[in-house]
Amino acid sequence: MNLKQLSELLGLSQTTVSRALNGYTDVSEATRARVRAAAEAHDYRPNTRARALATGRSRVIGHVIPKISSHAMVNPIFADFIAGAGETYSSAGYEMLISVVDLAQEEKAYLSMKRRGLVDGLIVSAPRMNDPRIALLDGIGLPYAVHGRATGTDRQYSWLDVNNRRAFTRATDFLMDLGHRRIGLVNGLETMDFAHRRRQGYEEALRARGIAIDPNLMRQDEMTEGYGWRAARDMLAQPDPPTAFLVSSVICMLGVRRAIEEAGLVLGRDVSAVTHDDQLSYLRDDGAVPAFTATRSSVREAGQRLARMVIDRIDNPEGPHVQELLEAELIIGRSTGPAPR
Amino acid sequence: MNLKQLSELLGLSQTTVSRALNGYTDVSEATRARVRAAAEAHDYRPNTRARALATGRSRVIGHVIPKISSHAMVNPIFADFIAGAGETYSSAGYEMLISVVDLAQEEKAYLSMKRRGLVDGLIVSAPRMNDPRIALLDGIGLPYAVHGRATGTDRQYSWLDVNNRRAFTRATDFLMDLGHRRIGLVNGLETMDFAHRRRQGYEEALRARGIAIDPNLMRQDEMTEGYGWRAARDMLAQPDPPTAFLVSSVICMLGVRRAIEEAGLVLGRDVSAVTHDDQLSYLRDDGAVPAFTATRSSVREAGQRLARMVIDRIDNPEGPHVQELLEAELIIGRSTGPAPR
DNA sequence: GGTCCTGTCCAAAGCGCTTTTGTAACAGCC
DNA sequence: GGCTGTTACAAAAGCGCTTTGGACAGGACC
Missing domain, CATH: 3.40.50.2300 (Response regulator)
Structure with missing residues (x-):
């Protein structure tokens, strides 16, 4: 069913049918109702391609x-x-x-x-x-x-x-308020703008409290579980290990948690960690109290x-x-x- | 630049230009080359909407x-x-x-x-x-x-x-060859066709060796890390716990591994696990020897x-x-x- | 010389819409 | 009755392509 057929069926011109359906005021309400009913009955849908060609917009x-x-x-x-x-x-x-x-x-x-x-x-x-x-x-x-x-x-x-900078500043502040001084950063690739900003936020918060920035506590890579694990494991094995981590994604965080547990430590007691959480539907945290402290912002x-x-x-x-x-x-x-x- | 402009520029009809570009044989090679060159020079691209309308196919x-x-x-x-x-x-x-x-x-x-x-x-x-x-x-x-x-x-x-059934039959066989007799199934939702078939494969393999199917060793749910963890934890806490798991996705597997480690067991020694691996790019396993034994099939x-x-x-x-x-x-x-x- | 191909090219129709530009019909007003 | 405005519809152009159905020239063939 196309516009021509519909208009012939109604005994109207294509113009009128088109304008009736598109809400123009130069069509009487009675006619509009009749057109609408017929369109509905025959399940008429204007052809997208033709409309796009005529209007110049593809939607x-x-x-x-x-x-x-x-x-x-x-x-x-x-x-x-x-x-x-x-x-x-x-x-x-x-x-x-x-x-x-x-x-x-x-x-x-x-x-x-x-x-x-x-x-x-x-x-x-x-x-x-x-x-x-x-x-x-x-x-x-x-x-x-x-x-x-x-x-x-x-x-x-x-x-x-x-606001990635602010989010990581707040997270860092929060950890420092809890008494943490050595905080590891498990960041995404810093060629990505968001990762760059997160590091800025982290460093800014540390500087504001006069805490030295330690390159040994900063990692960046593609955010996989394995990377999170390796990064946390290595940092925990250092002479003066971090007591907290700031992590760039939940997937990474799963690896960080694993490294912590493998080191015989308890997450949330011996070592703290905050992650950024994009609220991905397939990684959702369904507990009453979420497993992870997080800076949360829905990507959806x-x-x-x-x-x-x-x-x-x-x-x-x-x-x-x-x-x-x-x-x-x-x-x-x-x-x-x-x-x- | 549209077809009309291009054809005027070339001193040819729209027909000829169109047919030249679309590879019709009723255009001399000399003309075709000339048309191609001009199209290239002006970066002409046929309008998708017009072409779709004319051909009746939207591509x-x-x-x-x-x-x-x-x-x-x-x-x-x-x-x-x-x-x-x-x-x-x-x-x-x-x-x-x-x-x-x-x-x-x-x-x-x-x-x-x-x-x-x-x-x-x-x-x-x-x-x-x-x-x-x-x-x-x-x-x-x-x-x-x-x-x-x-x-x-x-x-x-x-x-x-x-071939989900075969994959899980093979994985079950593999575990049984290693001597496992109590194998837990951490499946996806069995309203999904693939999960249904995986359970069939699992049960079939067990039956083939005369091993009783134990409903206590079978779970199904949406495949999150948390679900994998809970499922494995609960099964491991049973009186006669499984010595191996068959898991439906890598994300789940991360949870299963966590439960195993939390129980003080070592994955691959005390408890074995095989997962299905869709080779998702952001969950890729980058080690020389993969962390997980897996039935692998690229969803990409x-x-x-x-x-x-x-x-x-x-x-x-x-x-x-x-x-x-x-x-x-x-x-x-x-x-x-x-x-x- | 006429016929028949063959190889190139083109005019025009058509795809299914929207939109511009009318055009009747009717009412209101003096 | 003539003029102006308003309302409700329609004819036709146009969007930018593809495709149909020639047309025309030149060569081959008899």
């Missing part, structure tokens, strides 16, 4: 996953973020298009998306320091919003980020809000850029306690 | 994420699967569209995708027992391929699945192949259905050893 928003050589960079965050964004899109009448693109082809891919009229806007993920994509997209003229910030760029752009919610942000930019491309800084909650769980004396 | 394949009330069901598998499928799509000139849909609206969503001409085909994920979606999609007439199988349906359809590869499968169905909708059963490898790691006597 599709693109997400790009960069691929390095043969491996796509899949982030544990990805699934929940997508789910959040997808919820906003579907309630706003947008579709989400995901494209796996060679990292080296990323520039071309954005341009091609614009040229082909594939998407109305983009979400930019995992910004790196001095990320070149921002200038690029401004040049192309495709609305976008960034998940995170790109330190080093002085352009204006729309972004949403967690970030997805929802960022999706809204691109849509707003599409609706008003010349509008002012919007920045949203989400504060992470500090949730007390069973993984922290007073420093042993 | 988009849909993936649906069902949403239960306010929570999308996000599977840890999801990200890697998508990445795999995305790789195939981008090299085959397809795009991937992901739609978050209320579980109750799923039927409508498929129909709407067809009616709106949004996608050329679909991937169906996480089939349940007697899954109604198969009959539904056959009725709608949208090509699709299923990730997994739906026990209980006698229709023919195209699917790709891991599954994504790649399944994407190819839908594309084939789109190209030849009346062709015979294809089924692909991937055998999981049994990889020996450090988590298994002879049963203690």
Whole structure:
């Protein structure tokens, strides 16, 4: 059933049927009701492609996953973020298009998306320091919003980020309030903007209390369970081991906990640990008192809000850029306690 | 730059330019080269929407994420699967569209995708027992391929699945060869087809050697770290505890390992464990000898192949259905050893 | 010379919508 | 009665492609 057939069936012109369904006021309410009923009865849906061609807007928003050589960079965050964004899109009448693109082809891919009229806007993920994509997209003229910030760029752009610096400052303060003085940092890769900011927050808090920053207590790597384990194990084996850890993700934290337990120590008593928790649905902590003390910020919610942000930019491309800084909650769980004396 | 402008620039008709670029033979090679060069020079890309409207094919394949009330069901598998499928799509000139849909609206969503001409085909994920979606999609007439199988349906359809039954039979046999007789099963939710099949494989292997099946050694739940921990802890606390575990995912396995270590036992010596490993990129095991003995099958590869499968169905909708059963490898790691006597 | 290919190219229709630009019909007003 | 406004509909253009159905020139063949 297409518009032509529906209009013939109703004895009306395509114009009238189209305008009736799209809420124009130059259609009488009686006619509109009749059209609506017929559309409903025959389950008529306007063809997306034709509508897109006629309006010049595809109502599709693109997400790009960069691929390095043969491996796509899949982030544990990805699934929940997508789910959040997808919820906003579907309630706003947008579709989400995901494209796996060679990292080296990323520039071309954005341009091609614009040229082909594939998407109305983009979400930019995992910004790196001095990320070149921002200038690029401004040049192309495709609305976008960034998940995170790109330190080093002085352009204006729309972004949403967690206040990673503040979160880690607070976590560090919290541990110091409990009497901890030697705090190990099990960070993500510091080429990633968020990890860089977390270290800043950590160092800032230590400096504020006049505690020396010890490079032996700082690690960075991709956030796997194994990395968490190795990092914590090594630091605990040092002459003057940390009494607490600051960890960048729950997956890492699982490894940190293992290292602590293997060392014959008890988490939350002998050694404390705070992790950042993105509230990933498949890692959720279902206890009454959470297992881990955490700086918590839902990545799904970030997805929802960022999706809204691109849509707003599409609706008003010349509008002012919007920045949203989400504060992470500090949730007390069973993984922290007073420093042993 | 659109087709009209390009053709005017070349002094050719739109027809000729279009046919030159699309490889038709009624264009001389000299002209084709000239057209190609101009297209290249001006970075011309045919507008996707116009082409889709003209050809009646969108070159988009849909993936649906069902949403239960306010929570999308996000599977840890999801990200890697998508990445795999995305790789195939981008090299085959397809795009991937992901739609978050209320579980109750799923039927409508498929129909709407067809009616709106949004996608050329679909991937169906996480089939349940007697899954109604198969009959539904056959009725709608949208090509699709299923990730997994739906026990209980006698229709023919195209699917790709891991041989879960065989994988768990082999793993059980392997443990029994090492002398284990009491083997705990830490399974996923058995409403999921794959979990159902894994239990079958486990029970079959036990029966084949005349070992009684003990309901006290079988658990099922959503596969979190916490669930793995609780399941293993509880079973180990039983009067006649298992000497080995069969675990449904690496995340669960992390919990199982923790329970074993907390009980003062050593994994791979006092207690053995085999897990299924989907080779998720963010849980990869980077040691020389893997930490876990595992039935291993890459979900990313599954994504790649399944994407190819839908594309084939789109190209030849009346062709015979294809089924692909991937055998999981049994990889020996450090988590298994002879049963203690 | 006429016929029949063959190799190249093109005009125009069509995909299914939206939107612009009318155009009747009717009412209100002097 | 003539003018202006308003309301409710429709004809037709246009979005940017692909595809159908020629058209035309040149060579081969009889």
